[in-house]
Amino acid sequence: MPARPEPYDAPAITTFATELEAWRTAAGLTKTALAQALGCTDAYVGQVELCKNLPSQEFAQDLDTYFKTNGLFHRLWKRIEETRHLSTLPPGFPQYLAYEANAETIRNVSPTLGDCTVFGVTPDHGVTHDNRNEHGGCGGRVRQADHGRGRAGAGRPTGGPGPRAGPGADR
Structure with a gap:
């Protein structure tokens, strides 16, 4: 999945990212070193830490194995999967x-x-x-725009298309 320009703000995603960074820095690892150990790219590790990409199940399991966290990252990943569509609003x-x-x-x-x-x-x-x-x-x-004040184009946004014709024109 490609990185998003704006970070996710769902609590489960930010918790995963915070824990990942905490465990990585506590182990004295750079993003590159952790990525090499897990077989992924440092860009992906950085994107997950910045909440601009979602962790995969495999990534979560690999983190649990590497840091010996007794399933912490997998449980956080499951929480993301359960809640990510419920807790975020679309941009704008x-x-x-x-x-x-x-x-x-x-x-x-x-x-x-x-x-x-x-x-x-x-x-x-x-x-x-x-x-x-x-x-x-x-x-x-x-x-x-002019909203019905008696001037030309009244009641219609500027630059918009004219009335539709044909089937479904009244929609």
Whole structure:
């Protein structure tokens, strides 16, 4: 699994990472030395310690064998597997909730633009979050919009597609 740009923040994952670093440093090992002993890369050890990659079951078992921890890392790995989908929010979700709380309209245009969301915020601010870029992909920018104030384009986010035609246009 490739490393994530943002670290995981689930308690089980951070506990695994903290224990790994504690055991490694207590043994006087560098990431490279531990990686060589376990048969993995130092980058992987570093990614797990920084919570940017999840440990594998094999990695956890190898750590238990190497450090003689009586199954500590395997139990932590099991806890990650049991809880990781329950305790983490997708990147950007807290910001989305803040926008949603003030939204006047919310339009999901993912069927035509590939999982991009457009939503309008309160009329006083006249701001629309439109995370589509000029090529139809996601870009994450905030733009000014007119929300039904009688000007051209009223009620529609700027730069958005016109009304859909054909089957399913009312979605």
